[in-house]
Amino acid sequence: MESITKARKICHLLLRFLAFGATLSAVIVMATSHEKASVLVFQFEAKYTNTPAFKYFVIANSLVTVYGFLVLFLPPESFLWRLAVATDLVFTMLLVSSISAALAIAQVGKKGNSHAAWLPICNSVPKFCNQVTGALVAGAIAVIIYMILLLNSIHRVLDPLILRKC
Numbered sequence: 001m002e003s004i005t006k007a008r009k010i011c012h013l014l015l016r017f018l019a020f021g022a023t024l025s026a027v028i029v030m031a032t033s034h035e036k037a038s039v040l041v042f043q044f045e046a047k048y049t050n051t052p053a054f055k056y057f058v059i060a061n062s063l064v065t066v067y068g069f070l071v072l073f074l075p076p077e078s079f080l081w082r083l084a085v086a087t088d089l090v091f092t093m094l095l096v097s098s099i100s101a102a103l104a105i106a107q108v109g110k111k112g113n114s115h116a117a118w119l120p121i122c123n124s125v126p127k128f129c130n131q132v133t134g135a136l137v138a139g140a141i142a143v144i145i146y147m148i149l150l151l152n153s154i155h156r157v158l159d160p161l162i163l164r165k166c
Helices: 001-030 052-072 080-111 126-165
Strands: 034-041 042-047
Touching: 001 052, 001 126, 034 126, 052 080, 052 126, 080 126
Parallel strands: none
Antiparallel strands: 034 042
16 A cells, blocks of 8 residues: 555656646747748748737746746645645646637637738748747646646545545
């Protein structure tokens, strides 16, 4: 029984570390995405700061990265660990909302919007679009890992309560 508990703790710590790495990667890749291009006589620079949704993505992933780093050092037996369940939920929803907003803008950048007469820009700035895609993939991986962590945290908190009633 003790080896199972130890294995669960190691697995949980590994998932936390992977989540930290995924959010950190998403921040770095998105924050370094920029490219200059010329279309006819116009020059423009595509960078994440031009779009509020991409800024929100970077800010949200930055917050979750800091949280993920701090939780790595949280002792599992402490009272604060139960608070981690609530904060896991909040930060998971923050990640979901930020990636949703960023995906919507990335889709417009890739395909354009014929109804609004917005042209796609990814043909003009492919390096930028590839970096945004990489950041979104890392963000999606982070969302999946945080959902698994959230389910695991809920199970860890509720399991003793359920067993106590039996």
